Amino acid sequence: MIHAKQYGDSLPPLVVIHGLFGNADNWHSIAQKWAEHFTVYCLDLPNHGRSSTLDPVTFPAMADAINRWLEEHQLDHIFLLGHSIGGKVAMQLTSDHPEKIAKLIVADIAPVTYQPSHTEIFKGLQEINCQKPASRKAADELLAQFESNSGVRQFLLKNLTRTEQGHVIDLGLEQLLAGYETILRQPELKEGIQTPTLFIKGEHSDYILPKYQEASLKHFPHASVKMIPETGHWLHAEKPTTFASLVKRFLTA
The missing domain is CATH 3.40.50.1820 (Alpha/Beta hydrolase fold, catalytic domain)
Known part of the structure; x- marks a missing residue:
């Protein structure tokens, strides 16, 4: 759909x-x-x-x-x-x-x-899903360890959503990572x-x-x-x- x-x-x-x-x-x-x-x-x-x-x-x-x-x-x-x-x-x-x-x-x-250029971003987004930070600010600080550009981080964090356990990235991340080589x-x-x-x-x-x-x-x-x-x-x-x-x-x- x-x-x-x-x-x-x-x-x-x-x-x-x-x-x-x-x-x-x-x-x-x-x-x-x-x-x-x-x-x-x-x-x-x-x-x-x-x-x-x-x-x-x-x-x-x-x-x-x-x-x-x-x-x-x-x-x-x-x-x-x-x-x-x-x-x-x-x-x-x-x-x-x-x-x-x-x-x-x-x-x-x-x-x-193209050559891979999103490897660290994938790691950062996966880390957010693993740690489920309590706030948007905490998610940004976590992602900053993998992506230094604030503008890029703000773009990526538009996929952030709140759950009962904490904040996660609302993307088909595993499917995208598995298919990353193909989409390059x-x-x-x-x-x-x-x-x-x-x-x-x-x-x-x-x-x-x-x-x-x-x-x-x-x-x-x-x-x-x-x-x-x-x-x-x-x-x-x-x-x-x-x-x-x-x-x-x-x-x-």
Whole structure:
């Protein structure tokens, strides 16, 4: 089961997929802006937010879960946007069902295999679930032993929930950890996908590099790339107005 938050009504559908450890709420402010022009659906990926768990975690399986959600809600010819791991899922869905995707936007990820970069974060989140701290502050102090960046910790702690035993991380953590090597890999994409595609890169991010251009164009020959200056991987959070207008311009052109 895929959980979604809807913004607006009776306008062209824009489906938005968050990245690893995120959820639909990450897009709340920006989705409100887009709702003037689109009916926006912000989804929780499997093992995230209020969506069901999925095991094993693979891109075809995640894309299939979202495709079933599209069919349940009779959504066709959609605009699709995915950030980070969500961008890989969006590419997979477009490859598997190109007839359903009018335009694709991929935010700061490429169709390539990446090196592990979340190992310490996984350890920190697991430690929270093991110790079940009594307060949010205690959970943050625990996580700080594994992740020094306060902004990243605050993002991760949006998954914190209170139970009778203490605070825990409300994610399908074991499934995500077991599937982590798989989600680092290149998605299983067809070549020559004809869907109009926009890649948006954060200037200081190394998730989209010139050496990835060949792989991107092999799968998405009609792709263009835009860069948002002075942003990293979280470009939509760092420059929301710029990001929102880039998306709107591409989708309404």
